[in-house]
Amino acid sequence: MDKMNPKSYEAVRILVRHMDGSSTPEDFQRLESLVRTDPEARRVYFEYIMMAVCMREKKIFTSRQLHDESRRSFDPDLWATLLEEEKNAPVVQLQKTPPPAPVPVPHDHKHTARQINKLSLAAAILSAAALIFIIAYTNVTSLRTIEPVAEVIDTYNAVWQDASQAPRKGSVLYNTDPRQKLLSGLVKVRFNTGAEVIIEGPAFYACKAPDQMTLSRGKAFAHIPLSASGFMINTPASKIIDLGTEFGVEIDDQGNSLVQMYKGKASLIWGRRGNNLQNLTLTENNAAKVTAATSRLETIAYDETAFVRKFDSKQNLSWRGQSLSLADLVGGGNGLTGGSPDTGIRWDNGRFASLDDYYPDRTAAGPTGFIPVRQSPFIEGVFIPNGSNGPIAVADRDTILWDAPVSDGRVCYNVHNSGTLIRNGVKHIQKFDGRLCGTPENPVISMHANAAITFNLEEIRRFYGNAPLTAFTAFCGYSETVLKYAGEKTMADFYVLVDGQERFARADMTPYEQPCPIDIKLAPTDRHLTLITTRGDGDHTSFDWCLFAQPKLHFDK
Amino acid sequence: MEDTISKNRFPDKVRLMATNPDIQENMDLFVKLLSSNQKWIYAYILSMIPNYNDADDLMQETSSIMWKKFNDFQPGTDFVKWGIKIAHYQILNFCRKKSKSPLHFNSDTIEILQDTCENVVMEFNTRQEALRNCFNKLSSDDQGLLQVHYYQSTPVKVIAHQFGQTVQNIYQKLTRIECALLNCIRHMLAAEQ
Numbered sequence: 056m057d058k059m060n061p062k063s064y065e066a067v068r069i070l071v072r073h074m075d076g077s078s079t080p081e082d083f084q085r086l087e088s089l090v091r092t093d094p095e096a097r098r099v100y101f102e103y104i105m106m107a108v109c110m111r112e113k114k115i116f117t118s119r120q121l122h123d124e125s126r127r128s129f130d131p132d133l134w135a136t137l138l139e140e141e142k143n144a145p146v147v148q149l150q151k152t153p154p155p156a157p158v159p160v161p162h163d164h165k166h167t168a169r170q171i172n173k174l175s176l177a178a179a180i181l182s183a184a185a186l187i188f189i190i191a192y193t194n195v196t197s198l199r200t201i202e203p204v205a206e207v208i209d210t211y212n213a214v215w216q217d218a219s220q221a222p223r224k225g226s227v228l229y230n231t232d233p234r235q236k237l238l239s240g241l242v243k244v245r246f247n248t249g250a251e252v253i254i255e256g257p258a259f260y261a262c263k264a265p266d267q268m269t270l271s272r273g274k275a276f277a278h279i280p281l282s283a284s285g286f287m288i289n290t291p292a293s294k295i296i297d298l299g300t301e302f303g304v305e306i307d308d309q310g311n312s313l314v315q316m317y318k319g320k321a322s323l324i325w326g327r328r329g330n331n332l333q334n335l336t337l338t339e340n341n342a343a344k345v346t347a348a349t350s351r352l353e354t355i356a357y358d359e360t361a362f363v364r365k366f367d368s369k370q371n372l373s374w375r376g377q378s379l380s381l382a383d384l385v386g387g388g389n390g391l392t393g394g395s396p397d398t399g400i401r402w403d404n405g406r407f408a409s410l411d412d413y414y415p416d417r418t419a420a421g422p423t424g425f426i427p428v429r430q431s432p433f434i435e436g437v438f439i440p441n442g443s444n445g446p447i448a449v450a451d452r453d454t455i456l457w458d459a460p461v462s463d464g465r466v467c468y469n470v471h472n473s474g475t476l477i478r479n480g481v482k483h484i485q486k487f488d489g490r491l492c493g494t495p496e497n498p499v500i501s502m503h504a505n506a507a508i509t510f511n512l513e514e515i516r517r518f519y520g521n522a523p524l525t526a527f528t529a530f531c532g533y534s535e536t537v538l539k540y541a542g543e544k545t546m547a548d549f550y551v552l553v554d555g556q557e558r559f560a561r562a563d564m565t566p567y568e569q570p571c572p573i574d575i576k577l578a579p580t581d582r583h584l585t586l587i588t589t590r591g592d593g594d595h596t597s598f599d600w601c602l603f604a605q606p607k608l609h610f611d612k
Numbered sequence: 613m614e615d616t617i618s619k620n621r622f623p624d625k626v627r628l629m630a631t632n633p634d635i636q637e638n639m640d641l642f643v644k645l646l647s648s649n650q651k652w653i654y655a656y657i658l659s660m661i662p663n664y665n666d667a668d669d670l671m672q673e674t675s676s677i678m679w680k681k682f683n684d685f686q687p688g689t690d691f692v693k694w695g696i697k698i699a700h701y702q703i704l705n706f707c708r709k710k711s712k713s714p715l716h717f718n719s720d721t722i723e724i725l726q727d728t729c730e731n732v733v734m735e736f737n738t739r740q741e742a743l744r745n746c747f748n749k750l751s752s753d754d755q756g757l758l759q760v761h762y763y764q765s766t767p768v769k770v771i772a773h774q775f776g777q778t779v780q781n782i783y784q785k786l787t788r789i790e791c792a793l794l795n796c797i798r799h800m801l802a803a804e805q
Contacts, residue, residue, distance in 0.1 A: 080714035101732040110762035
């Protein structure tokens, strides 16, 4: 086979780099010079482009070639041999030409991060741009200089095998550090590339490089931004390379690898040294297992809560993707923990207060306007729904108005998360659907008509790592205890708004009716969720002991 | 298997359901013509603008304009030539915007390339067949590298990581394999003549 002439070879050499996004301006200028001045190099340039288009069209790769187990591929030993051949191959003499005169032009081409355009993003979502490889081979250790590779961001209830060597929050981790043995608890590590990994004990792990760690046992949840693509987790029988996704990997006692995809779409390539590699596309919300003994891969059930995806030691928070309680938010919490029981929001200043400190138990003319709650980013504020003077604001900084029904503007106790009601100084516990209210099993938001509260979905999403909120569920109705105390007919209206739009409405509900289920789908761009009770078709709000029971926000429901 | 590149090149408007049967028939014809001919148009664009991201965007723009102007197209005439003509204007606009970029050809170079390009593009099918035959002659490992780089769209940096090799080594390997393929294709086409 005739060898290519030097100029044509040089054109191909530059093209290989340029099409991979790695050429320099000088390289490209040289390529441009070649294709302008040398007809043969120009011809080869076109032939190369045609070839690249054919290979990207993928039609030359038959499915037999992709899945042929009788042929060896990706064998690292062969790679090493071939690369040796590469080193000893005859040198192709490139004709030296004087470099072109430098042209001082500004450029904004960046090789460090891949440009994202809408089509690339679509391709990334639809094809293999969010990619994970699992390949099987053992690591080859080599001498390395000591360098910092990561930092411990937080720990939570962490118990280490060697307490004297235990890393603390803020500790810098080096590539030569010995393997860490976390007996229980959580540690969050941020690598210098930007990759963040939450490790859950019992786990054995080591941080080997700014873009690499080993996991011999335990669980790791990785959030890999695009800037950190190429981050690698080595396990006893496999290797996982990520290109900008979120995933969890667990190594069990037998050394089996379980991989779960939270975001992105992955092409898994697995196998064993000396054998062929196979591939499987693992999509978001799916999971797979590689058995160490047999190097076989099988799909397994996806478990939304298998991995800790966020934790914060200061807030005593550890989140696996479970739903959030709005009753906990009303108590000043974060939806999982921290909310105080028997706590509500004062009408006079929008601050949290326990029922012992603040409980207006007489209906009175309530404040007008939107009352912001500054103590919690998750609660926008509270207000009295009364459409007497036209549409009313249901959010603070945003001008979101709702065409509220006319009410008397009177209010009784504040919006709170307690099951307890106080009437004439006498306390009792409300009941809903046969169960006591305000317990961990039956959390409630108590809202005597007329009352409303708006939650900030944007802040909630942000707190939970921008995970998408997909639904709000609850039950609305009356406390059953009202039948004992109320000697007169009473009814109330219930509403749920999303960004000021009614998504649920239940009018003229009475204490005699069964709890009404609420199930509202949420979109990634929804910002405010508002719960409202107003008087029903009557002229009073007495005994409108309204409840939103088990109010929850769901992720990926 | 649906071609991922094809799937992304259809203008969004084409996907909208037409309520008018005539429009639906027109759309069906456009989709059919674009599906079977877009690789030539894309190859032309990529030859002028050798950057996958930019070429993908330009293909999308070209497809949109082709759909808008589809009533001007005479059935039975050369769809590829018509598409290339539309693409050429998009390319010229693009070059004007990128005139200061050192990683894009200037408009003079585009003019020079255009003269040769159209002829080479029309060889696409025969070259594809020859490529398939030449590809089968490569060793398993060489095939594997191309498969990972093109089929999986994996950057060289990641491949290098995967095998614990330097990026330069992988580039060197790719250059040798692709030169070998180009030589093989030439020989195969020459032998057929």
